[in-house]
Amino acid sequence: MRIVTEMPEAVAGAVIGVFTDIDDTLTTEGRLPAAAYAALERLYDAGLFVAPITGRPAGWCDMVARFWPVTGVVGENGAFYFSYDAETRKMRRAFFAGDAERAANRKRLDAVGRRILAEVPGAAISADQLYREADLAIDFCEDVEPLPREAVRRIKAIFEAEGAVAKVSSIHVNGWFGDYDKLSMTRRFAAEVLGLDLDAEKDRIVFCGDSPNDAPMFGFFPNACGVANVRDFAGEMEAEPAYVALARGGEGFVEIAERILSTQGEW
Incomplete structure (x- = not known):
């Protein structure tokens, strides 16, 4: 991973849009x-498309798509995208699975959740679960005492043993x-919106x-960027970003945005 200021001017100047995670990337x-x-607002006002790609729930994503300076949002790790048209005052919503399939999956996930809570002391259903349409989020450090990495791996393993896809944020x-992830729904969002x-x-x-x-x-x-806290997961990811900011979280995102904005219009 190279420091983001080393991103070549020709690369940064050619950027047409930014996709970004939310938790610990913007925050x-x-x-x-x-x-x-x-x-975010500066990128959007510069004419770039901007879209959060997040694990956060549909309830949050509706607000983000409606009120933030963004083109749309992909939520629940790829379960859907929302895009708000301010002129027509209409929200466009596209889901990977239909209503009936999501309802059936919810019953299966509820059973998985009960197993996780019984087998992993200290784990909890996330506080934002009520607002989710398609997935189950198990909290291991947001509103509970941080769990050891072994416990986090155990949670992931239980999901997988029950036939679910599991990702650690x-x-x-x-x-x-369901056979989807952040990338698959981002590809659909790019084509349709x-x-x-x-x-x-x-x-x-x-x-980002x-x-x-x-x-x-x-x-x-190829030109993905990480905020500095991505280094906390060194050796645990299947792929790493090409560039990394010096600062963590939102301050790191500002570094990345400034590198892009400093070259816009020059190439």
């Missing part, structure tokens, strides 16, 4: 700094039934992230 210690939100282990072939344009798009559940995005985008 710092669980809060969204004004500087990080301002960086900086705060939750998210599990779901942005009118872009993601495979053809990936060199001109920056993804911080943790193992971002690995599919790090591996796909």
